């Protein structure tokens with residue numbers, strides 16, 4: 099069976115869905131791996147390294163996809179490339195399935211079986227295939243590194259003969275995978291770190307990393323975590339209480355790292371323009387939620403801006419793509435693990451049982467139909 103790996107075409111995407119390491123293992127499963135030429139360049143992987151690992155280098159997407167039974171991509175391929183995917187092929191990618199309501203029915207019509215890697219359930223068995231975790235972890239690290247580079251004072255306390263530089267105060271909003279890595283990274287750089295979240299479990303995790311917890315705790319937060327582990331959208335009454343606490347907290351911090359997301363929804367606004375105005379000149383806000391609209395009202399998604407009062411707001415959309423070598427290595431591993439888990443050695447092809455929780459959570463389309471409960475035609479209206 100042929101497996102095609104596409105060169106990513108979406109703006110700012112620098113990652114690739116296979117590495118020489120995973121190509122070797124895919125070839126070991128009995129697959130012929132075709133890599134579209136140049137697919138790895140922005141992740142520092144030249145064609146020659148893929149070829150040395152046993153891949154065929156295809157001159158364009160059409161050649162890579164010709165006869166393919168499996169397609170690996172980072173982002174959902176554009177319509178032009180999707181039209182080249184053979185009927186019956188299995189596509190594994192970050193489908194961004196909630197973003198465009200047309201994509202899922204189009205995939206079904208094209209007869210492409212699609213696994214949306216971002217919809218995998220957050221269960222122990224799926225951990226090694228969990229692209230949200232692997233990418234968010236790196237995004238959290240990178241966010242702090244970029245904040246430190248933009249912050250013109252430095253993170254650690256420095257006691258020198260010429261005087262003392264105070265440590266930076268960093269506040270992290272949302273302590274999921276990205277937020278916890280941001281806390282750990284900021285601590286390693288010597289900052290004084292505090293953080294907030296709405297899920298009760300997050301409080302202990304924040305404290306275990308040596309950061310202070312700052313947050314509203316009430317009956318609503320006690321039930322703020324869904325069965326899937328995600329945060330619920332909070333009520334207006336909660337948002338009022340949280341806003342009061344944020345107003346006093348944010349003005350005291352030099353760097354604010356925003357990571358709060360609500361699965362399938364627009365990101366909650368937690369840092370208002372008025373709060374940004376209370377920050378000292380030279381402060382930095384990093385908004386990892388920018389792709390989902392941002393947690394900061396002043397964020398311009400996709401851009402780095404400086405506000406009238408001298409606060410830098412980094413609103414890049416695709417943070418994992420800002421650390422592509424590591425992000426590609428982990429993403430490629432996630433896809434390999436998924437495929438190996440559902441690999442039928444006897445037929446030399448993938449087998450996705452309808453009864454498996456991982457398949458139920460992530461399979462969008464199969465055999466020409468939409469199969470995911472959240473995207474069935476009756477749900478889409």
Ligand code: NAD
Nearest residue numbers: 220221225231272273274275295296297327329358359366
């Ligand atoms: P996420 O990216 O969906 O959200 C980031 C954080 O923002 C979350 O901690 C969330 O609680 C918080 N948040 C949302 N709304 C907020 C608000 N209004 N104010 C403050 N904070 C808010 O989260 P994630 O990193 O994808 O993690 C989601 C869950 O999955 C967590 O419970 C995590 O522990 C769990 N998880 C499980 C596994 C596994 O077992 N396989 C792997 C990774 C993550």
